[in-house]
Amino acid sequence: MITPALPPFHDVLRRADIGRPAELPDARHCPPPVFAALVRSDDPRLRHLGLVLLNERVTSGRTGDEEETAELAALLPAVVEGPPESALVLARLHERLGPYRRGLRRPSWRTAELPVRVRIAWLRAELLNEPAVIRTEPRGELLYQAVRELTVARAHRPEQLVSELAAGGDPVLQAAALRLAREGLHAALLAPARVREYLIGLTGVDSASVSAAALAELAEPWAASAPLPADRLSPCLAADAVITRPEAADAALAAAARHGHGGLLRQVLEDPDLPPGLRRRAMELLGDLADREDIGALTAVAAADPLLLGGPAVACLRGLHRRGHFPRDAHVPAVIGLALADHSIPPHEIATVLFTCRQTMLRVLLDADPGDPSWPRRLALLVALAGQGTGELPIG
Incomplete structure (x- = not known):
């Protein structure tokens, strides 16, 4: 069934015809020798056609067994040459087939004169295959654009990728780590316990937005399978931290309620130096944690400032x-x-x-x-x- 596919492709090679005539077989069913003939052709047009067909084969999900996939990966050129369109397709192929190129040299795309869009694609392919590249890659727009386009489903080492991004010490990389950790959780590619570790680590970063987002995720029901230590949350609820990072304080308060830290909520409620809105929210959240024995103390706190705390106390x-x-x-x-x-x-x-x-x-x-x-x-x-x-x- 596959053998008849060879003659039409050889006819194309002889005629240097890249018009994709109707008689050409479906790339999803072609054996590696067909792609080899095109990808290794001296004609740049045929090489480009070969890369396009190979990309169709790879993205179709019909790459065969591991041995055949490795054979397809070995066909990829060792140098980046030709028009930018070919370099872009080659980057996408390396993104998907990189793990199967065992022992083969990765093309030196950094020394090639490539448009920015193509350079981003190559860097993204490297990150998805070798997350440790993040450690040495200069911080800048090229890296940031490549990171923004990452998806955990494409990562060959998702845990290492999220770990490297989280440890990057850069707000853009940390935000990407948080996004990919969420994706990995919902796609069942990362264990909940592992994602919790990433999130806990991100609560203490310098970026207020990343810290707040990590705390907000820790306030979700799935993250409460094991209690989060109160000392992970209390620094975010100190008076100076609340002033400089109010969004993180709000998220920390919600996380404290989710993880059962009623004592921490009481501290916020009774601290007159904290913002009124935060104290009101602490009172409301105590409705899920307090019990009958606490009603007297809570109403006494509210009675000291009924216009501020009366409504939250009733809530x-x-x-x-x-x-x-x-x-x-x-x-x-x-x-x-x-x-x-x-x-x-x-x-x-x-x-x-x-x-x-x-x-x-x-x-x-x-x-x-x-x-x-x-x-x-x-x-x-x-x-x-x-x-x-x-x-x-x-x-x-």
């Missing part, structure tokens, strides 16, 4: 409510106090979180002098309480 109580941690009667006055101080808190949310203490809530709301200016707000809370629909309370 925290809603989180506790969803998890079955309900306030006690002793907590009702403090919660009502937050609602009276901050009128932006929806009354129905107060009625919901205090539903198990509704009798006490009713007594606290009614315990005010007739001329008390808080009565309009108290009435709104009473209406919300009546809206619970139990019918047991003497309201309305």
